[in-house]
Amino acid sequence: AQSVAQPEDQVNVAEGNPLTVKCTYSVSGNPYLFWYVQYPNRGLQFLLKYITGDNLVKGSYGFEAEFNKSQTSFHLKKPSALVSDSALYFCAVRDYGGATNKLIFGTGTLLAVQP
């Protein structure tokens, strides 16, 4: 069955340090992978996506994500965290051609960047 796992409810990082938010997925077809960010009392904003090709995907606000097929992972990264990056981050997968053909979201990871 199609699923997305975000193993960490919260990630704490100091400003200026690199950050990683983890995501693993399970699909039966071809995965299209997405990261979204949700600021307090706001809707979700698209950050980046993996379709095919280069495993390192660059997105908005300096974020990037690395697709690893063997580990079925799509971790979100940023070289230097900002306090303004503090928000709720969602990984999502669309199992195109698989058993289900809709966007499935992970449970979210709260990123807290300390000054």
Added chain:
Amino acid sequence: DTAVSQTPKYLVTQMGNDKSIKCEQNLGHDTMYWYKQDSKKFLKIMFSYNNKELIINETVPNRFSPKSPDKAHLNLHINSLELGDSAVYFCASSQDWGRRPYNEQFFGPGTRLTVL
């Protein structure tokens, strides 16, 4: 210019009432969605319309009825509201759901529904 807008932003009502939430997108997209985000921030799709045709209908109570009068609008009507319906409801849209499944979705600001 707001890409995906929802009204109202907040909705407080009594159990048993009927209410509607409206959504409009000005992106020219052909697919629209309703998601429910519960108190633990879990996000789950409820419905999706593509060119006014229902394409995703998750297991939700039939008290929830979506309606798409045209491609730019998707409304959600809820009958006989229950305490458990309290949540934030998000509308979203995307283009070419069938032919370009990798297209991202654009979300509205959400409607916070509180049932007392």
